[in-house]
Amino acid sequence: MLSRTADNLYWLSRYVERAEYLARILDATQRLSALPLAYVGASNEWESAVLTAGCATGFFKLYDEANEENVTDYLAFSTANSSSIRSCFEAARHNARAVRTALTMEMWDSINGTWLELKRYGNGPTSREEFSRFLRWVQESSLRFDGSAYRTMLRSDAYWFSRLGVYMERADNTARILDVKYHLLLPDNERVGGPLDYFQWAAILRSVSALTAYHWVYRDSLKPWLVADLLILKDELPRSLSSCYEAIVRNLDQIAGAYGRQGAAQRQARGMRTRLQNSKMDGIFQRGLHEFISEFITENNRLGGAITEQFLL
Amino acid sequence: MAAAFDEMKGHEGDEVRPAYGELAQWLKEVPPDVLDYRRREAELIFRRIGITFAVYGEADATERLIPFDVIPRIMAASEWKTLEKGLTQRVNALNLFIKDVYGAREILRAGIIPEDLVFRNPAFRPEMNGQRVPHDIYVHIAGIDIIRVDADTFYVLEDNARTPSGVSYMLENREIMMRLFPELFSRHRIAPVENYPDELLASLKSVAPLTTSKEPTVVLLTPGVFNSAYYEHSFLADKLGVELVEGRDLFVKDEVVYMRTTQGPQRVDVIYRRVDDDFIDPLTFRADSILGVPGLMSAYAAGNVTLANAVGTGIADDKAVYSFMPAIVKFYLGEEPLLKNVPTWRCREEEHLKYVLDHLSELVVKEVHGSGGYGMLIGPTASKIAIEQFRAKLKAEPKNFIAQPTLALSTSPTCVEEGVAPRHVDLRPFVLTGRNGVRIVPGGLTRVALKKGSLVVNSSQGGGTKDTWVLDS
Numbered sequence: 001m002l003s004r005t006a007d008n009l010y011w012l013s014r015y016v017e018r019a020e021y022l023a024r025i026l027d028a029t030q031r032l033s034a035l036p037l038a039y040v041g042a043s044n045e046w047e048s049a050v051l052t053a054g055c056a057t058g059f060f061k062l063y064d065e066a067n068e069e070n071v072t073d074y075l076a077f078s079t080a081n082s083s084s085i086r087s088c089f090e091a092a093r094h095n096a097r098a099v100r101t102a103l104t105m106e107m108w109d110s111i112n113g114t115w116l117e118l119k120r121y122g123n124g125p126t127s128r129e130e131f132s133r134f135l136r137w138v139q140e141s142s143l144r145f146d147g148s149a150y151r152t153m154l155r156s157d158a159y160w161f162s163r164l165g166v167y168m169e170r171a172d173n174t175a176r177i178l179d180v181k182y183h184l185l186l187p188d189n190e191r192v193g194g195p196l197d198y199f200q201w202a203a204i205l206r207s208v209s210a211l212t213a214y215h216w217v218y219r220d221s222l223k224p225w226l227v228a229d230l231l232i233l234k235d236e237l238p239r240s241l242s243s244c245y246e247a248i249v250r251n252l253d254q255i256a257g258a259y260g261r262q263g264a265a266q267r268q269a270r271g272m273r274t275r276l277q278n279s280k281m282d283g284i285f286q287r288g289l290h291e292f293i294s295e296f297i298t299e300n301n302r303l304g305g306a307i308t309e310q311f312l313l
Numbered sequence: 314m315a316a317a318f319d320e321m322k323g324h325e326g327d328e329v330r331p332a333y334g335e336l337a338q339w340l341k342e343v344p345p346d347v348l349d350y351r352r353r354e355a356e357l358i359f360r361r362i363g364i365t366f367a368v369y370g371e372a373d374a375t376e377r378l379i380p381f382d383v384i385p386r387i388m389a390a391s392e393w394k395t396l397e398k399g400l401t402q403r404v405n406a407l408n409l410f411i412k413d414v415y416g417a418r419e420i421l422r423a424g425i426i427p428e429d430l431v432f433r434n435p436a437f438r439p440e441m442n443g444q445r446v447p448h449d450i451y452v453h454i455a456g457i458d459i460i461r462v463d464a465d466t467f468y469v470l471e472d473n474a475r476t477p478s479g480v481s482y483m484l485e486n487r488e489i490m491m492r493l494f495p496e497l498f499s500r501h502r503i504a505p506v507e508n509y510p511d512e513l514l515a516s517l518k519s520v521a522p523l524t525t526s527k528e529p530t531v532v533l534l535t536p537g538v539f540n541s542a543y544y545e546h547s548f549l550a551d552k553l554g555v556e557l558v559e560g561r562d563l564f565v566k567d568e569v570v571y572m573r574t575t576q577g578p579q580r581v582d583v584i585y586r587r588v589d590d591d592f593i594d595p596l597t598f599r600a601d602s603i604l605g606v607p608g609l610m611s612a613y614a615a616g617n618v619t620l621a622n623a624v625g626t627g628i629a630d631d632k633a634v635y636s637f638m639p640a641i642v643k644f645y646l647g648e649e650p651l652l653k654n655v656p657t658w659r660c661r662e663e664e665h666l667k668y669v670l671d672h673l674s675e676l677v678v679k680e681v682h683g684s685g686g687y688g689m690l691i692g693p694t695a696s697k698i699a700i701e702q703f704r705a706k707l708k709a710e711p712k713n714f715i716a717q718p719t720l721a722l723s724t725s726p727t728c729v730e731e732g733v734a735p736r737h738v739d740l741r742p743f744v745l746t747g748r749n750g751v752r753i754v755p756g757g758l759t760r761v762a763l764k765k766g767s768l769v770v771n772s773s774q775g776g777g778t779k780d781t782w783v784l785d786s
Contacts, residue, residue: 101551
């Protein structure tokens, strides 16, 4: 297939996944900020949201203060932010249109419908209730697009590239949350177990839709190191780094099989998958959680570069 | 002007013409509200397809929908045979003419066409001088606009020899008619058009360069999503099963064209290009073009790639050159032209200009390079002021214009506000030329002027389309 087509499919999935992630962050932040100060402390949750979304630099060029209004606008509706929910959906629609014939009717209907619907929200919500509805709608749109891709696409390179986009973006998102909040998850943190952190951990899990999953996996109350274990090493959790890499390796292998050759991207992905499989939480904490995550983010970006170089140019 | 010839009823007072027998009967039987209901249903389907494919700005959503009329235009097998022969002859002559213009120039030396009309023509491409193209075919796809004035007389209005569009409407119109009116179909035997993409692909593959060793790789080159015909480009690429490429997907190395794929560079042999000459190679033509492929013309000159249509075919699209078509047919084929040319006054010639200026209120005056129905004067319906304004334009640049009599385009029954009424139509059959000759899918795109009395069928000027049925004898 054309490299441009593969590139469009890959980024189409990434944009939709990113929009959903932003909606989850905003949802979790809204909950945290609604709690009395005694439960969450004086930390600025809205600033934390901007950091987790990975767009602090751009944000502070435009605003002096990270408050609800500014952050909501910047992360959800701003056209100045190329990674806002709106920009993501618009970029996704643009990509979809350019590769219209590589999509199934259902995928097209889903992304095009989302794009048309987006106009209804105009330049922002008029109330908190409406904003909540908006965030739910974003998550549903992403689920619908993902589901239509999963259920209707021919299992060929087009499908594999679109899946790769989903998992590369997802791995990046989970790693970013960990990167910003890692200090909350350290086992030797002195405030462990306090009410302040409890709600923070719940928020982290909520932003990767893993709060219920946590209870099913550990059958225990929220413990920071278990939260880290779940998000990094548990194959069962669809948004864990480990699970994302299982899928990345699988899809890259499908491509290699169809094309009859392995390349740098396949080798690199397999290396990372093996490392995750061989890691234990104790070891990660000993070497430093922060270092581990920073390294992961760098490696994940390198893999993105390798995929681009091998297939998308 | 007397009432125009009607495709269904002939001239005033005639019987219903045989090809329309069943349809006339059906129109009597079918309640008006059913027709209206189907019309709206068709619009809904089109809107859905339109929205699915073509919408990218809000304002565009409705503009992009070309109105569709549910009453088909019907031709008898014998009528089509006549047209088919005429079209084949015409396109053969066009190909020979373009080859000659860029080659031996016999027609110029014989004094049949004035040299400056060719050499000073903006559509003439000096880069093509002495350049052979694979299998000597220049116009692989032509969309010849035909009008009819009575039972036996067809005129060619324009030879669209560059990148004619509209074939997607021919195919979609048929699909929709079959969905909406299965009972009407069962009362006719209609020649199919759905094989057009297969015929097109076969034609394109047949003209691959001689250096192609294996199965040729064909691609469709589009200017991109912002082009107004992008929907048609993606539709056709899908039906042909070929890659829809943009300029940036292709590159030229050692005079060979490649496309960038996920498995590395893949050689391209035939490019069905929907990008104009001017934009196709920034190294040869417009340097500011980002739609083209740098170096494409060098690969073309080396004979390593086929462009369909060839570069420089616009010379045959020129309306002043058009006026010489009867002579061109005779010169190359030694035959009388089967299809008539509309009598044309070339304003570049003094006597013609004088006649035109004296008869502006009776004539249609067009720009020689114009298209889409823009920039023309329709004398009989124009206001005095408009005529005087046009007179000034014409006097300033006479060689930019030609004039033709206002022809009474035939009418065809059409579903309009007040019910079923006659409206003027034309026909654009799509003529394919490959190594093994000419193929024409029976029918084409019928365009209809929806405004009462209007003779302008262009979609940009309020025209619609109809399905075109050629009956199997």
